[in-house]
Amino acid sequence: GQNIDQPTEMTATEGAIVQINCTYQTSGFNGLFWYQQHAGEAPTFLSYNVLDGLEEKGRFSSFLSRSKGYSYLLLKELQMKDSASYLCAVEGYGGSQGNLIFGKGTKLSVKP
């Protein structure tokens, strides 16, 4: 079966660092994505990992270990506007390119 797990909720303090974990079991692997979704809005693309290692993009970094079926999203210097849901998604094999399997998302609350 296909399964993507991530924590339901997390809370962190403004200015701090938070790590959101994601584990996956899918039939094949073509890449792992992180999206940010503010309440009532569409998801926006944050990062893409297809090889093992860390990808850094400003305050956000994403890590992937394919052998462990594991990824994390690291958010540094948290700001209040980072309060949102963070979605982990995997592109598996089969079907068309871009068919993503999404986790249920992690709701992050940033407090002052």
Place this chain on the structure above:
Amino acid sequence: SQTIHQWPATLVQPVGSPLSLECTVEGTSNPNLYWYRQAAGRGLQLLFYSVGIGQISSEVPQNLSASRPQDRQFILSSKKLLLSDSGFYLCAWTSGYEQYFGPGTRLTVT
């Protein structure tokens, strides 16, 4: 630049009524297009995808159907809505490995 439009933004429909949601993409040709649904407490679920005009693939059996009458138009339909069809419907397209989402339609079936 590419943009994706969806309408309506919100919709309240009674059980048993028909549905038509429209998605159009600008600034690109022959995009792969996707319909997702996000129900309360659940992750985004892929419903349909299309690689070209008239080509529709369904990921899950359901009460909905999709059509692609033009290259940059993707339509989600139902003949008779169920309560379980309520949710946030998102259209998306891919550019390389990035998937871009439209603003979504929030459907409430009463």
